[in-house]
Amino acid sequence: MSYARKSILFWLLLSPLLIMVLLPYAVMLSTALKPPTEVFTFPPRWLPETIDLSNFTVIWGKIDFGRALLNSLYVSVGATILTLLLAIPAAYAMARYTLPARGALRLFLLLTQMISPVVLIIGIFRMMSAQGLINDHRSLILAYSGFSVAFAVWMLQSYFETIPREIEEAAHIDGASWFASLRHIFLPLAMPAIGVTAIFTFIAAWTDFILAFTLLRTPDKLTATMKLFYLVSGTYHVDWNEVMAATLVTTVPIAVIFILLQKQIVGGLALGAVK
């Protein structure tokens, strides 16, 4: 089979899935470009009669979507940093030291990474309110880290074990301090796994629904996902053109980041995730 024929065949095989994935984007674009008067026409039309770009400007003022995006970014980056700060040393200790009860620790990590916040949500809310952390972004950062750190340790440890001990030991013999060899030899080698772990933690936080829904309160604190959810629920009227403009604005940067990081995500996973 020639390269060209193979390519066409593969695209054809993938096309049902690709269409299903892309349909929502077409819907977003179609609706986001419509003026409010065209949103509820019957029969519904794909192409707007007049293209109205004002939806993309309205969302910054009227629903303060920029702040929601910044909030999302803040809690997701915060959770990622905290998770890595906690997980890297733990994974290093698990990978490099002969620990008693190591199997039990591994089991604990394996079990807790499977637990999702949904089943504990009532208890988490009560705990955070006892700590006075309701409507406080710190509660989200703590909770996201709490539910990500086990997976992060697990994943990093699997990868750290593939880095030969000898490299560090050689550096040690050359007179480098333990810390220096860690910083200059070990960490650079571990970067791919750390990067993948960071991406996973970030996305888990970025896409969260239930924790933000339960722990956040005021409009100025809401994350982008929550903001959109509130826009389509419980009001007398939904401005779908604005909602779709906002989802589009949230989605496009993610697509760009994906284009840039695609190799690292797939490659990194092959290296560490499921060893």
Added chain:
Amino acid sequence: MSRPHLLLPFAMLLPSFALVIWIMGYPVADLMRMSVHAVNRFGQAGNFVGALNFSKLFADPLFWASFRRTVIWTVCVTSGTIMISIPVALILSQDFAGRSLARLIVLLPWAVSATMTGIVWRWTLNGQFGMLNALLLKFGLTDQPIEFLATGQVAFPVAILIGILAAVPLTVIIFLGAFSSLPGDVFDAARIDGAGPLNTFRYMTLPLIRPFVNIAIVLNVIYAFNSFAIIWILTQGGPANSTDILVTYLYKVAFQYGKMAEASAMSLMMFAFLLVFCILYARFAMRERAL
């Protein structure tokens, strides 16, 4: 290693383990306490009632209906996702024109979040004004707009399809990792020996990616079991509770009906179910390769 040396590694372990224990331990303890007390809508605990909350829950037909639906939902989403993801990952691991673009499109929904996916689909599926009906009407596939979310018989399968769509990317990533880890020379040898592609897949690829399949199943079962946003945004579990799964019903019992104690009991049982599943998996995984 001698004792003093153990101090350092345990100091390195402590913060992350402490955080996990705090974030999960306190809620579990609190749920246990609430599940055996009478608790009012506002979460204030009253008398000790023993197993009353549990027996109330077991007598609730909606709980059992949600439970059955959760099993269907989890099985369908998991198996559908895996059956789609393996061939897709197989294709995406080959070299062909535009592969990067195809990969990008397939992986995109993962980062876009189930909430956004749910919101956009809710609008897409709207009976009178939705774009999907616009397409179907235009191509003459239907002459009346279809109300996708009006009955459980249609809405639930539709929700399952969207659940699969949201789960495919992560699963494809796992299998892409699997396929890229396969030793190429073995396959070259097989091809030289005259093995067809189907046989190669069945007798060589599949056994080699077996551990990855296991992991994909576990991750998808957990994802599906806990998946709240898609059903909540599409149907809120309706009409007539016909699309409720345990997590959406739990939310209603706790926050809409204000039955905190029964909700705590339900939470605990779901937690226990997950835990049992995880332990089974862990034992299985440990047999597979030493922990």
Added chain:
Amino acid sequence: MKRKSRLSLLGISALAMSIAAMPAFAKTQLHVIVAHFSDHTLTTFQNAAKRFEAAHPDVEINIEDVSWDNLQQRLATDIAGGTAPDISVIATRWVLDYVQNDIAEPLDGYIKPEFRSRFYENLLKPGTVDGKTYLLPILASTRALYYNKDLYEKAGVSEAPKTWDELKAASEKVKAKGDGAYGFGIQGKEIETDTYWYYPFWSYGGDIVKDGKSGIGSDAGVQAANLYKSFIDAGLSQPSPTGSNRQDIETLFKQGRLGALVSGPWLRGQIASEAPKLNYGIAQMPGATKQLTWGGSDSMMLFKSSPNKEVAWQFMQEGIFSTETRLEFTLSEGFLPVLKEEMNDSRLANDASLKAFADMLPIAQFAPLMPQWEQVVAATTAALQQIYLGQQDAKTALGAAATQIDGLIAPQ
């Protein structure tokens, strides 16, 4: 000695200064939650707060608006977490839960007769439990029949239907002549699905609660459900009502694709801004053996847990229920006024369509106060959806729901 006295003098003056300075440092904080009625709501209440703060510089008021779907959960979790506000808007029918759990502060000790007399007395009743006033209404609404005059004219219907039978006849004509328009919109999912069915239920003489038991399984209930089902089966409603929430049928009406529907005063404002060309009329709720309409109200509640109840009350009296704030609220939200003096304003007095709703206040029936209201709603809604879908007949489904509700509302 000298030194010592100077020191003590210094101490006394410092003490005096700190006492004098205290109010400036420690302002009384009030936290007020309001429901998001529209994009104007927050501004209206913030204006009231600003005026109050100007008159009372020692008070700082923090207003927050929460969407209706999330308000009840929000308050429940805040109360559980000890972060309850001082004052909040609640749906009046929730009051029983708040009273039974000792969360609402009775207001009779605060209310002076001249303040009380400013309200329409019948609107204070729904917020009264065991003779004590717990709530002050901030809005009232009734429901009426909106009908599309153009569609009715085309179909040869000259008068707005007065009974459900007339509505059905009119809907048949609209269906026959209306270019694909539907006769009557039936809401079948999400918030107020049950309410939409109480309209015919009440006019057939039904009671939501009778003698401490659910009345929805009664003949009136079966009749009302069968009425709607007959609309659905004959294609007189929009297809598959269980796919339509309140917004969906209202949108159909704005597009001119619906002969009639029942809605509240808010729809007038939406039509004015989104479908100004729509030629529609507002008529009384159709009747059968009785002529009744749904009366709804939302109220302000003072929390027992508030550390500043006196100040909070003062803000309610001087801020939220000042004539100025009330007018600003009523005019921007389009609901019915709760204070008699509001009708002195020419803008309200001359608003004909508002008057159509206000005229129905005397026949307005309020939902009964009952515990576990949200669960009662859920059970009723589920039964109705099963009927609309044709999964169960009206008698079976409503009978089962009534049994379930009896279990919920029985004293435990």
